[in-house]
Amino acid sequence: MSKTLEALCVMSLVVMAILYGSALSQAQQEGAAFSKNHCVTCHSRLTAPLSVSSKYYDWHTSLHRDNGVGCEKCHGGDPTTDERERAHQGVFPADHPESRVHPAHLPETCQACHPRVVASFVESRHYQKLKESNMGPSCATCHEHMAAAVVQSPTEVAALCARCHNTVGGPLPPHPEIPERAQQVMEALNRANGMFVWADRLLEVGQEKKLDVTEEAHQLQAAKTVLSEAKVRWHALEFDVVRKKADQAFEQAGGVKDRLMKLLYPQSVR
Ligand code: HEC
Ligand code: HEC
Ligand code: HEC
Ligand code: HEC
Ligand code: HEC
Numbered sequence: 001m002s003k004t005l006e007a008l009c010v011m012s013l014v015v016m017a018i019l020y021g022s023a024l025s026q027a028q029q030e031g032a033a034f035s036k037n038h039c040v041t042c043h044s045r046l047t048a049p050l051s052v053s054s055k056y057y058d059w060h061t062s063l064h065r066d067n068g069v070g071c072e073k074c075h076g077g078d079p080t081t082d083e084r085e086r087a088h089q090g091v092f093p094a095d096h097p098e099s100r101v102h103p104a105h106l107p108e109t110c111q112a113c114h115p116r117v118v119a120s121f122v123e124s125r126h127y128q129k130l131k132e133s134n135m136g137p138s139c140a141t142c143h144e145h146m147a148a149a150v151v152q153s154p155t156e157v158a159a160l161c162a163r164c165h166n167t168v169g170g171p172l173p174p175h176p177e178i179p180e181r182a183q184q185v186m187e188a189l190n191r192a193n194g195m196f197v198w199a200d201r202l203l204e205v206g207q208e209k210k211l212d213v214t215e216e217a218h219q220l221q222a223a224k225t226v227l228s229e230a231k232v233r234w235h236a237l238e239f240d241v242v243r244k245k246a247d248q249a250f251e252q253a254g255g256v257k258d259r260l261m262k263l264l265y266p267q268s269v270r
Contacts, residue, residue: 155183
């Protein structure tokens with residue numbers, strides 16, 4: 001082997017080792033965040049019962065895990081011990097009245113990290129009913145176990161409201177306008193979410209092309225604040241306010257999208 005070829009081989013091996021090393025340390029880092037959390041380490045290995053084992057996987061693929069929220073933040077218990085009984089002290093099945101994830105206690109449990117949403121929910125008739133009689137939806141009714149970003153489709157939400165609000169012989173006098181309006185508001189929220197996906201993507205392309213899009217990024221952030229307010233007010237069942245803010249956010253983000261289209265693809269937009 002010639003000296004230069006040899007040197008090249010050594011160099012590429014070094015480069016490979018560096019790349020491999022950094023990939024490995026990234027994976028290790030990801031695992032390390034919860035490597036000392038025994039709720040996570042033990043539950044990740046459970047295969048039975050199915051109803052318990054499956055909950056681990058809801059969490060594993062969730063936004064909460066991505067943001068470092070361990071099981072104990074919602075369920076209680078002691079994550080520092082690997083002895084099941086000690087770890088489970090204060091952890092109860094969800095239908096147990098002492099459970100932190102019992103429907104009646106969810107607002108307090110989630111409040112620690114979502115104070116604005118919970119303050120809004122507390123204003124609703126649903127919260128009052130939940131406290132008085134356990135009748136009425138709570139956080140997990142719409143967000144399920146791990147609160148995926150998009151909760152349920154507009155028709156699913158309407159069906160959920162209809163269960164109590166528009167069933168002949170149901171628990172409450174029929175109010176067909178409640179599910180109808182809820183469906184419309186959900187459609188308006190979804191439409192706004194869709195516009196943000198579009199505008200965010202264009203913004204990324206602009207940044208990749210090293211164009212000056214700081215003003216657009218700023219305006220999009222302002223529109224996001226409006227959308228977030230809409231989502232917060234949804235929890236107080238203030239449909240008019242939610243609809244107005246969702247549409248306002250949609251229009252503001254749409255304006256940014258149009259300007260980005262002009263900037264990025266001037267020949268196709270007139
Ligand atoms: C050493 C293993 C182990 C550890 C550590 C552990 N769990 Fe469990 N967990 C289990 C097993 C096995 C079950 C199912 C059987 C049972 O209920 O004991 C279970 C059941 C549960 C349930 C279902 C409700 C119930 O009581 O039946 C919840 C909720 C739960 N665990 C949460 C947690 C949380 C939160 C932590 C950490 C604070 C944790 N677990 C730590 C093994 C563990
Ligand atoms: C963001 C809050 C939150 C986090 C984090 C969370 N859970 Fe849950 N969990 C809930 C809620 C709310 C319920 C009840 C509603 C439901 O079952 O969908 C629940 C229900 C469960 C149940 C069923 C209990 C029963 O009696 O039916 C199990 C088992 C469980 N979770 C395990 C876990 C494990 C294991 C982790 C961590 C790997 C975890 N959860 C993390 C909120 C959370
Ligand atoms: C220890 C803090 C913590 C607790 C407790 C917690 N969350 Fe979260 N949650 C977060 C973080 C952090 C995020 C991701 C950042 C964000 O969107 O706010 C998040 C995201 C969410 C989202 C998605 C928001 C979006 O932008 O798409 C929903 C819905 C949600 N949580 C509901 C709940 C519910 C319901 C509970 C109670 C069962 C709960 N959370 C408990 C910290 C928490
Ligand atoms: C009747 C259904 C319903 C109930 C009950 C409910 N939510 Fe929501 N939640 C929604 C909808 C719909 C959205 C907006 C989803 C979207 O478009 O991204 C949302 C959004 C959120 C967000 C994200 C807010 C943001 O700024 O992006 C959080 C956090 C949240 N909910 C937490 C909770 C908590 C905590 C509770 C209980 C106190 C709760 N939700 C009860 C339907 C519900
Ligand atoms: C588990 C049953 C239940 C479900 C599901 C339910 N609600 Fe309710 N809702 C109630 C109860 C109970 C009341 C209080 C009725 C009363 O006593 O005035 C109420 C009251 C309301 C009110 C206030 C009406 C008034 O007179 O002020 C609105 C608005 C409302 N619900 C909207 C919704 C929407 C939107 C959904 C679907 C996302 C929904 N509800 C799902 C049980 C439910």
